[in-house]
Amino acid sequence: MRGVQGLVLVVEDERAIADLICLYLRRDGFGVHVEADGHAALAAVRRLRPVAVLLDVGLPGLDGVEVCRALRAAGDWTPVLFVTARDDEVDRVLGLELGADDYVTKPFSPRELVARVRTVLRRGAPRVSAVHVVGDVKLDGDRRRVWAGGVEVALTSTEFELLAHLMRHPGRVFEREQLLSAVWGYAAAAGTRTVDVHVAQLRAKLGDRSPIRTVRGVGYSVEAS
Incomplete structure (x- = not known):
């Protein structure tokens, strides 16, 4: 369901983490849709047109890196925030070079994660008028x-x-x-x-x-x- 702040697509194969993210996003007025694998995530982006995608890097099958690469290659610039258990700088840099808008490592504060989503969406708002x-x-x-x-x-x-x-x-x-x-x-x-x-x-x-x-x-x- 699309909330008053828009729909966020959460792509996370660990159900407990997905549930926690959804709880905090919904509390903040966002609608949430969850997918657990990369192929379903790509289909959901095309079908639902979310305002942002919270994308776990370590997905089964098509991982988060490949999902982001496929979105950008198709000209889809929906804001993407990577969520990952890996805190290696090489992984972080790779994610940003692929066109990710932000990068959050596990374990994370759910409140901080929601704040990061809001920050990315503010960047996309039409505030630079000249x-x-x-x-x-x-x-x-x-x-x-x-x-x-x-x-x-x-x-x-x-x-x-x-x-x-x-x-x-x-x-x-x-x-x-x-x-x-x-x-x-x-x-x-x-x-x-x-x-x-x-x-x-x-x-x-x-x-x-x-x-x-x-x-x-x-x-x-x-x-x-």
């Missing part, structure tokens, strides 16, 4: 669209908000911790590597048109070439 242009990159906040050299670029909600935050302040240098706070909504405990991975993804998508500059030992800024 059109910003830096060099050959144009960002339209109302339509949540980005072009590089006149060619539209598909971004996750997190990538969009990171680029928008930088483009609202051209020339200003932001430390990684400042970007974590402004875009992700939480502090350095999340790890500044998260910022680096998303910047790398933005640069890859924008190509030679990317206005993002690294300020060694400090952080990032956007500047016209």
Whole structure:
């Protein structure tokens, strides 16, 4: 059932964990649909159009990484939050490079998990109302669209908000911790590597048109070439 906050698809094969997540999401006004394997999850995304997907990495058969890869390859940019028992940085970076919006490791606080869902959805809300242009990159906040050299670029909600935050302040240098706070909504405990991975993804998508500059030992800024 779709709640007042929208429907969240929970993809988790451990029933006790799925039940706990559902309890807290429903308390917060979300509708919830649960699937226990990757193939069913892909079908559910297409059928139900959830506002977000909580995706366990260690699923039987088609695992969470492959589910996320399939969604992004099909042009589906529904916000995805990985939930996993693995806390290895390689796994974390891989998930973000595939287009995941956030990454939560077990054991987790259910309240924190719901807060992370809300944060990801806020990033996707139309709050950047102006059109910003830096060099050959144009960002339209109302339509949540980005072009590089006149060619539209598909971004996750997190990538969009990171680029928008930088483009609202051209020339200003932001430390990684400042970007974590402004875009992700939480502090350095999340790890500044998260910022680096998303910047790398933005640069890859924008190509030679990317206005993002690294300020060694400090952080990032956007500047016209």
